[in-house]
Amino acid sequence: MSGKNYVHQLDAKNRMRIPAKLREELGAGYTVTVGSGGCLYVYSAEQMQGVKDTLNKLNVYREKQLKAARYILYNSWEAEEDKQGRILLPENLRKYAQIQKNVIVFKGPACVEIWSEEVWNDYFNDVNFNELADALDSLTENE
Numbered sequence: 001m002s003g004k005n006y007v008h009q010l011d012a013k014n015r016m017r018i019p020a021k022l023r024e025e026l027g028a029g030y031t032v033t034v035g036s037g038g039c040l041y042v043y044s045a046e047q048m049q050g051v052k053d054t055l056n057k058l059n060v061y062r063e064k065q066l067k068a069a070r071y072i073l074y075n076s077w078e079a080e081e082d083k084q085g086r087i088l089l090p091e092n093l094r095k096y097a098q099i100q101k102n103v104i105v106f107k108g109p110a111c112v113e114i115w116s117e118e119v120w121n122d123y124f125n126d127v128n129f130n131e132l133a134d135a136l137d138s139l140t141e142n143e
Contacts, residue, residue: 007117039114097116
């Protein structure tokens with residue numbers, strides 16, 4: 001897992017670059033969709049298949065599960081790079097992530113993440129390290 005983040009900007013046509021190192025990790029045919037915390041998740045083809053497999057296990061009679069699955073799938077975008085390695089961020093995803101110009105591309109714990117710089121800064125504005133440590137402790141309690 002890498003903690004490297006990259007700062008980029010959308011161009012006038014709402015395109016951006018995924019850094020070359022992260023593109024290599026994603027491989028061909030990656031998907032951008034809604035993520036938690038107000039970011040976008042970028043999944044490799046294999047990761048996206050895992051997401052779809054998980055969503056296929058939902059109980060279609062549980063409205064909250066069904067609504068979450070529909071929202072994730074409806075807002076999934078199969079990214080296509082142009083000759084300069086840029087991808088378009090569609091309006092629905094830009095709106096969800098509140099992306100206007102500056103973006104942070106980050107190798108998160110589960111996938112690549114795309115954040116509005118403002119949302120990223122707000123998300124970490126009031127970090128309490130003790131609370132974060134407690135949350136991490138809960139991960140190891142089940143081992």
